[in-house]
Amino acid sequence: MPGARKRALGTPALGSGLALGYLSIIVLVPLAAVAAKAADGGWHHFWQVAWNPESRAALELTFELAGGVVAINAVTGTALAWTLVRDEFPGKRFVNTLIDLPFALPTIVAGLTLLALYGPTGGIGVDVAYTRWGVLMALLFVTLPFVVRTVQPVLIELDRDMEEAAASLGAGRFTVFRRIVFPHLLPALLSGVTLAFARAIGEFGAVILIAGNLPFKTEVASLYVFEHINSDDPTGASALAMLMLVISFGLLLAVGALRRWATRHDR
Amino acid sequence: MTARRGIRAFSLGYLAIILVAPVGLIFWRAFEHGIHPFWAAISNANAVHALKLTLEITAIVVPLNTAFGILCALAIVRHRIPGMGFVNALVDLPLALSPVVVGLALYLLYGRDGWFGHWLLGHGVQVLFALPSMVLATTFVSLPFVVREVVPVLREIGIQQEEAAATLGASAFTTFRRITLPAIRWAVSYGVVLTTARSVGEFGAVSIVSGGIAGRTQTLTQYVQASYENFDQTGAYAASVLLAMLAITTLLLMTVVKRGDRSS
Numbered sequence: 258m259p260g261a262r263k264r265a266l267g268t269p270a271l272g273s274g275l276a277l278g279y280l281s282i283i284v285l286v287p288l289a290a291v292a293a294k295a296a297d298g299g300w301h302h303f304w305q306v307a308w309n310p311e312s313r314a315a316l317e318l319t320f321e322l323a324g325g326v327v328a329i330n331a332v333t334g335t336a337l338a339w340t341l342v343r344d345e346f347p348g349k350r351f352v353n354t355l356i357d358l359p360f361a362l363p364t365i366v367a368g369l370t371l372l373a374l375y376g377p378t379g380g381i382g383v384d385v386a387y388t389r390w391g392v393l394m395a396l397l398f399v400t401l402p403f404v405v406r407t408v409q410p411v412l413i414e415l416d417r418d419m420e421e422a423a424a425s426l427g428a429g430r431f432t433v434f435r436r437i438v439f440p441h442l443l444p445a446l447l448s449g450v451t452l453a454f455a456r457a458i459g460e461f462g463a464v465i466l467i468a469g470n471l472p473f474k475t476e477v478a479s480l481y482v483f484e485h486i487n488s489d490d491p492t493g494a495s496a497l498a499m500l501m502l503v504i505s506f507g508l509l510l511a512v513g514a515l516r517r518w519a520t521r522h523d524r
Numbered sequence: 525m526t527a528r529r530g531i532r533a534f535s536l537g538y539l540a541i542i543l544v545a546p547v548g549l550i551f552w553r554a555f556e557h558g559i560h561p562f563w564a565a566i567s568n569a570n571a572v573h574a575l576k577l578t579l580e581i582t583a584i585v586v587p588l589n590t591a592f593g594i595l596c597a598l599a600i601v602r603h604r605i606p607g608m609g610f611v612n613a614l615v616d617l618p619l620a621l622s623p624v625v626v627g628l629a630l631y632l633l634y635g636r637d638g639w640f641g642h643w644l645l646g647h648g649v650q651v652l653f654a655l656p657s658m659v660l661a662t663t664f665v666s667l668p669f670v671v672r673e674v675v676p677v678l679r680e681i682g683i684q685q686e687e688a689a690a691t692l693g694a695s696a697f698t699t700f701r702r703i704t705l706p707a708i709r710w711a712v713s714y715g716v717v718l719t720t721a722r723s724v725g726e727f728g729a730v731s732i733v734s735g736g737i738a739g740r741t742q743t744l745t746q747y748v749q750a751s752y753e754n755f756d757q758t759g760a761y762a763a764s765v766l767l768a769m770l771a772i773t774t775l776l777l778m779t780v781v782k783r784g785d786r787s788s
Contacts, residue, residue, distance in 0.1 A: 273599035277611070279592045283663050284614055287629035290639060294632050336535040344532050352536065354775055358543060360718075361771035361778075363725030365745045366764040369752060370546035373553060373761070397542050430527060452620075459622025461728035462745070466752055479728070482624045486732055491632060498625040505620040509613055 288502060294491060295499035307496035314473045315481040315497070318389070322477065323457035326396045327450045334404025334449060335442065341405070342412040359401050364462025367398045372466055387469040392477065395463040400456050404449035411445040412438075444519030448512050455508040459501060547768060553757075554765040565762035570738045574747035575766070581655070581730075581743065582723040585662045589719050593670025594712065598704075600671070601678040618667050626664045627732025630657055634733075653735035658743070661729035666722040670715030677711040678704075710785035717781060721774040725767065 295303055341353055359367065371394055373379065376386045385391030415438065423433045461479040468475035470484060478501055485494035554562050565571065596615060600608060618626070634641040634651040644651055651657045685707075689699045705712075727745040734741040738750060744763055751759035 272595050273603050276592060276596040276599045280596065280611065280614060280667075283660065283667060284617065286639075287626070287633050287660075287664070288617075290633040291625065291629045333535060333538045336531050337539065340532050340535045344528055346532060352539065354779060355539070355543065357775055357778065358547070358771065361721045361725075361774040362547070363727060363745045363748075363767045363771070365727045365748050366550075366725075366767050366771075369748060369760060369764050370550045372752075374546045374549045378757075379549075394542065398546075401539075401542060455620040459620070459625070461622060461624050466749065479622045479624045482622070482628060483728075483732065486624075486628055486631060491628070491635075494628055495632070498622075498628050501622050501625055505617065505622070505625075506613065509616050509620050513613070 291495050291498050291502065294495035297492065297495075303496055303499075306493050307500060309493075311472050311476070312481060312493070312497050315476050315478050316500070318476070319458055319478040322389070322393055322396055323454050325393055326400055326457040327454050329397060330400055330404045330453045331446060331450050334401075334453075335408055335446065337405045338408040338412055341409060356402050356405050359399050364399060364460070365466070368395050368463040368466040371395055371398060371463075376467075386467060387471060387475060389475055391467040392464050392475055395467050396457045396460055399460055399463045400453035403453040403456065404446065407445045407449035407452070408442055411442055415441055444515055448515045448519070451508055451512050451515065455505055455512075458504060458508075550761050550764050550768065554761045561758055562762050562765070565759045566766055568759075570742065571744075571747055571759065571763060573739050574742050574744045574763070577655075577658075577742070578724055578744040581658055581662050581726075582720060584659050585666060585723045586716060586719050588663060589667055590670050590712065590716055592667070593715055593719075594674060594708070596671045597674035597678055597708075600675055602683070615668050615671050618665050623661075623665055623726070623728030624732060626661060627729040630660055630664075630729070630733050634660075652733055653737075653741060655741075657733035658730050658741065661733050662723050662726045665726055665729055666719045669718040669722065670712060673711040673715035673718070674708050677708050681707045710781060710788060714778065714781045714785070717774055717777045721771060724770055 295307075298306075337356065341349065341356075371391070372386060374381065375383050375391065375394065377384045385394060419437050420433050423437050424430075428436065459479055460477075461483065464475075464477060465480065465483075468477065468480055470476070470480070472481075472484075476484070478497055482494045482498050482501070485491075485497075566575075596611075600612060600615075631652065632638055634644065634657055636642065636645060641651060649656075651660075681704075685703050686699050689703050690696075694702065725745060726743070727749070730743055731746055731749070734743070734746065736742050736746045736750065738747075742750065744767060748760050748763045748767070751757075751763060
């Protein structure tokens with residue numbers, strides 16, 4: 258009944274038009290302004306501005322740290338998800354709620370809490386302030402939920418019959434994990450680490466207090482952009498911001514593709 | 525099962541080192557000399573102004589993004605307008621994009637030489653270093669949450685009930701109010717909680733566009749940074765604890781909404 262359908266849905270033009278207009282003003286036009294600023298002097302000029310020793314050092318550090326975040330989260334996130342699904346211990350529901358805390362906690366507070374304990378006044382004999390280790394810790398704090406929250410639902414749905422069958426045929430616990438569990442978790446794990454990677458590339462609030470302002474040492478890409486805005490170099494800031502924008506968009510498309518791949522049998 | 529114990533010790537140990545111990549410590553630091561220093565630190569004029577400003581921005585942003593979120597989710601699921609893949613990616617972008625890029629974008633657009641800033645300043649409207657730019661920045665970063673929660677629910681409920689209501693003569697608005705809205709109310713609530721948390725906690729984008737003038741354009745998260753950098757650790761810890769308490773309230777609300785969703 259096409260007439261009823263149309264009436265039930267309202268006039269598509271009005272609602273969708275409003276939504277698209279809002280999206281344009283809030284998101285699209287501002288980003289276009291960054292692109293325009295970055296492209297101001299042409300392609301050659303863009304690379305000259307985007308690719309100087311300081312920005313290169315910032316990008317290299319950013320990717321190194323994001324790589325570390327991916328590797329560590331893949332292991333700890335899977336272990337946490339496994340503990341929350343397959344293990345029983347007192348306080349499990351509390352721990353499960355706690356996992357989301359980094360999503361809810363303001364990032365500047367995350368950085369400050371890490372400095373309080375692992376900084377110069379922490380009193381436990383370590384000081385990660387103004388070091389790359391400190392920046393890595395801050396990134397691990399804010400990315401903690403991603404892998405847990407993507408892997409956990411898959412682990413809950415996973416049929417245990419297969420694991421029992423494999424075990425009864427003589428497979429060891431590690432073999433069962435490697436051959437049965439891991440392949441099922443892989444798409445979710447990849448989505449989780451990609452999201453964590455994207456977050457690590459762009460994180461700012463959690464790292465600013467810990468990193469200080471040390472070009473070539475702890476200056477990640479977001480800090481580079483921030484410092485170059487402050488020192489009245491919007492062109493330099495825009496060039497790196499444009500690279501970050503392209504990377505973020507690419508990673509989002511990758512997550513979307515992974516999701517479609519993971520659900521390819523359901524459709 | 526020693527393997528199970530080992531994995532449990534490993535994962536809970538990691539959680540303790542990265543999350544529980546640091547967050548626990550700032551609560552201890554804020555209250556180690558009793559409630560009075562904490563109270564004194566958060567009741568000074570600048571801290572109170574910062575809290576008010578944060579709540580004011582949140583009160584503007586959350587209704588805007590909720591209304592937009594529902595409209596946008598309807599547009600994505602129900603009306604297959606061309607270019608939907610691009611719209612979808614655009615909606616998700618604030619989740620993956622660095623807040624400094626957002627701040628820079630608004631800085632360029634509404635600055636003296638910006639596309640909009642030039643005209644607006646000419647007409648006496650100050651956007652940058654004032655409330656409007658802080659609202660725009662916060663709106664950008666908290667935009668996806670309601671959309672992302674509502675889209676899957678709309679997909680799942682289908683359109684049969686809406687069609688039935690329309691066949692029986694209900695107007696589009698009545699159909700939305702009586703059929704669609706009750707079905708998505710938990711998803712909307714969950715999205716609202718997430719939007720609120722993100723708005724209260726916003727730091728990066730706002731700190732670029734606001735100027736961060738104490739007592740004027742400084743939000744609570746910026747107050748934390750400014751206090752810490754001015755060696756006022758008590759002030760920084762106290763404001764952080766206040767924000768952490770808001771975050772914990774958010775977590776509790778999320779649990780309540782999830783439970784409500786399951787029981788309905």
